[in-house]
Amino acid sequence: xxxxxxxxxxxxxxxxxxxxxxxxxxxxxxxxxxxxxxxxxxxxxxxxxxxxxxxxxxxxxxxxxxxxxxxxxxxxxxxxxxxxxxxxxxxxxxxxxxxxxxxxxxxxxxxxxxxxxxxxxxxxxxxxxxxxxxxxxxxxxxxxxxxxxxxxxxxxxxxxxxxxxxxxxxxxxxxxxxxxxxxxxxxxxxxxxxxxxxxxxxxxxxxxxxxxxxxxxxxxxxxxxxxxxxxxxxxxxxxxxxxxxxxxxxxxxxxxxxxxxxxxxxxxxxxxxxxxxxxxxxxxxxxxxxxxxxxxxxxxxxxxxxxxxxxxxxxxxxx
Amino acid sequence: xxxxxxxxxxxxxxxxxxxxxxxxxxxxxxxxxxxxxxxxxxxxxxxxxxxxxxxxxxxxxxxxxxxxxxxxxxxxxxxxxxxxxxxxxxxxxxxxxxxxxxxxxxxxxxxxxxxxxxxxxxxxxxxxxxxxxxxxxxxxxxxxxxxxxxxxxxxxxxxxxxxxxxxxxxxxxxxxxxxxxxxxxxxxxxxxxxxxxxxxxxxxxxxxxxxxxxxxxxxxxxxxxxxxxxxxxxxxxxxxxxxxxxxxxxxxxxxxxxxxxxxxxxxxxxxxxxxxxxxxxxxxxxxxxxxxxxxxxxxxxxxxxxxxxxxxxxxxxxxxxxxxxxxxxxxxxxxxxxx
Numbered sequence: 255x256x257x258x259x260x261x262x263x264x265x266x267x268x269x270x271x272x273x274x275x276x277x278x279x280x281x282x283x284x285x286x287x288x289x290x291x292x293x294x295x296x297x298x299x300x301x302x303x304x305x306x307x308x309x310x311x312x313x314x315x316x317x318x319x320x321x322x323x324x325x326x327x328x329x330x331x332x333x334x335x336x337x338x339x340x341x342x343x344x345x346x347x348x349x350x351x352x353x354x355x356x357x358x359x360x361x362x363x364x365x366x367x368x369x370x371x372x373x374x375x376x377x378x379x380x381x382x383x384x385x386x387x388x389x390x391x392x393x394x395x396x397x398x399x400x401x402x403x404x405x406x407x408x409x410x411x412x413x414x415x416x417x418x419x420x421x422x423x424x425x426x427x428x429x430x431x432x433x434x435x436x437x438x439x440x441x442x443x444x445x446x447x448x449x450x451x452x453x454x455x456x457x458x459x460x461x462x463x464x465x466x467x468x469x470x471x472x473x474x475x476x477x478x479x480x481x482x483x484x485x486x487x488x489x490x491x492x493x494x495x496x497x498x499x500x501x502x503x504x505x506x507x508x509x510x511x512x513x514x515x516x517x518x519x520x521x522x523x524x525x526x527x528x529x530x531x532x533x534x535x536x537x538x539x540x541x542x543x544x545x546x547x548x549x550x551x552x553x554x555x556x557x558x559x560x561x562x563x564x565x566x567x568x569x570x571x572x573x
Numbered sequence: 574x575x576x577x578x579x580x581x582x583x584x585x586x587x588x589x590x591x592x593x594x595x596x597x598x599x600x601x602x603x604x605x606x607x608x609x610x611x612x613x614x615x616x617x618x619x620x621x622x623x624x625x626x627x628x629x630x631x632x633x634x635x636x637x638x639x640x641x642x643x644x645x646x647x648x649x650x651x652x653x654x655x656x657x658x659x660x661x662x663x664x665x666x667x668x669x670x671x672x673x674x675x676x677x678x679x680x681x682x683x684x685x686x687x688x689x690x691x692x693x694x695x696x697x698x699x700x701x702x703x704x705x706x707x708x709x710x711x712x713x714x715x716x717x718x719x720x721x722x723x724x725x726x727x728x729x730x731x732x733x734x735x736x737x738x739x740x741x742x743x744x745x746x747x748x749x750x751x752x753x754x755x756x757x758x759x760x761x762x763x764x765x766x767x768x769x770x771x772x773x774x775x776x777x778x779x780x781x782x783x784x785x786x787x788x789x790x791x792x793x794x795x796x797x798x799x800x801x802x803x804x805x806x807x808x809x810x811x812x813x814x815x816x817x818x819x820x821x822x823x824x825x826x827x828x829x830x831x832x833x834x835x836x837x838x839x840x841x842x843x844x845x846x847x848x849x850x851x852x853x854x855x856x857x858x859x860x861x862x863x864x865x866x867x868x869x870x871x872x873x874x875x876x877x878x879x880x881x882x883x884x885x886x887x888x889x890x891x892x893x894x895x896x897x898x899x900x901x902x903x904x905x906x907x908x909x910x911x912x
Contacts, residue, residue, distance in 0.1 A: 302761065445844075464761070504765075512832050528730045
């Protein structure tokens with residue numbers, strides 16, 4: 255059994271939204287989410303836009319102050335104080351390689367900034383060496399250290415973002431849609447690099463993406479989110495062939511298969527209707543308005559998260 | 574053959590920028606038959622959207638068609654005047670854009686935007702056009718269409734807006750529907766709804782669809798014929814089965830290897846090395862040269878010619894030529910050895 259690295263307990267993140275002159279309604283972006291990530295492991299987090307997957311990642315690094323619940327890193331609570339030293343251990347790679355790099359800084363400065371903040375290098379030469387090392391590690395040409403971010407393509411920029419994240423030698427990285435903005439051929443390069451770095455540096459990832467193929471490829475365990483809650487979680491292979499929650503079923507069946515023969519044979523489960531407004535979530539189970547199996551019980555009570563064997567957890571009354 | 578609805582022959586479209594000429598589409602040819610779905614797949618900057626804009630002649634000011642023909646029912650529409658083109662746009666050829674958030678006018682109701690198209694292209698009266706708008710919205714699965722026509726785009730979700738775009742594009746019963754990344758901005762469950770709807774409507778109305786996307790999954794789902802583009806050129810074209818099960822261009826092969834899946838969980842992906850092509854400094858030969866593992870000297874010097882591999886399956890790759898020569902040599906060698 256490997257060591258528990260990050261533990262998220264009943265995390266809640268509400269944002270106050272003005273809905274009238276004097277009225278604010280809480281938007282429940284993340285509502286009672288719990289999970290564990292072991293050292294060197296990848297947990298995939300999938301869901302549609304607005305389901306709260308990015309908020310989970312950001313709350314974990316204390317970029318937002320959680321409304322409720324807590325995040326523990328090696329047993330230490332992550333709060334405004336502890337994040338100052340814990341951010342040497344927990345890092346993030348963002349979705350958009352264009353807006354997440356400062357256009358006025360050279361690559362060397364971008365990668366060097368975390369080194370300076372945490373006083374990692376004793377002198378200038380060591381800093382220079384370290385930057386070179388990091389650039390080589392992520393497959394960038396070290397001669398390009400004095401260039402600016404706009405001189406690079408999307409894939410190379412994402413490499414710069416990754417070099418910046420691993421500069422402080424972290425043990426956990428939140429990858430928030432880190433390959434979504436890239437073309438397939440470049441995406442495959444970056445995915446391979448994430449895996450290589452994991453093997454070499456023993457990194458653990460929270461891999462957030464909306465593309466199920468990518469998440470499945472990256473992670474051993476997957477959690478599926480809908481409207482701020484995790485509805486199902488389990489081993490990747492198990493989930494790929496045996497989805498229990500009706501939302502997971504339709505989500506998996508909706509993913510286009512890049513194989514003409516297989517996609518001619520399969521049947522999609524088409525969901526009725528649209529995603530409900532997060533400000534006016536239906537009571538009970540929030541999926542019931544689009545669910546084929548919804549009963550009165552679903553409206554009355556939110557379903558508990560129960561173990562269906564082999565670490566496969568589902569929150570549904572009827573399945 | 575009369576079944577060929579649209580023929581694009583050696584189309585070349587360039588953008589004239591301050592930095593120089595960008596050959597966005599460079600010698601593109603394909604045919605579209607009646608009632609078929611043609612997929613154009615490629616990475617960003619490969620020229621797939623520019624192809625669509627060239628067909629409808631809605632290129633931005635810097636862009637120009639500098640060569641080739643676009644035959645609609647045998648007539649070259651690149652020679653048409655602006656006024657004649659307006660008759661074709663929306664009426665013969667409809668288009669759905671990628672972003673349903675920005676392609677609807679925010680200050681008009683949905684109803685007035687759909688009726689505008691109908692009034693422009695048919696001789697219906699205003700009342701008939703309004704009734705047609707409601708009917709079209711019902712057809713694309715918008716609930717309570719009579720109420721929706723009075724709503725503004727911002728009141729609808731992304732999936733609903735895309736349905737409105739489809740209703741608008743189909744309101745004049747075009748022969749061809751061009752769908753430019755119609756589901757890229759949508760979530761997968763909504764994407765599944767829209768793709769299912771498009772397939773259903775295509776069967777019902779019998780139109781041809783040109784489906785432009787970077788998503789090989791969508792392509793496999795929807796298309797009969799596929800065109801693979803890279804750097805403004807066609808790499809390969811053929812039936813869906815040809816492209817997926819018997820790819821003959823190194824780029825297509827690389828693309829198919831790059832797709833992640835659960836089945837390949839413990840394998841490493843085989844990515845295409847290198848970076849995307851710089852369109853301002855296009856190589857003289859094959860645009861894929863710099864990223865190709867099997868590149869030869871001729872690839873650098875000369876753009877590959879299109880070869881018909883099997884009936885209807887074309888690829889532009891020198892490797893195929895090399896292979897054919899090798900095969901011939903081997904066959905000749907075997908004969909000699911036999912004698």
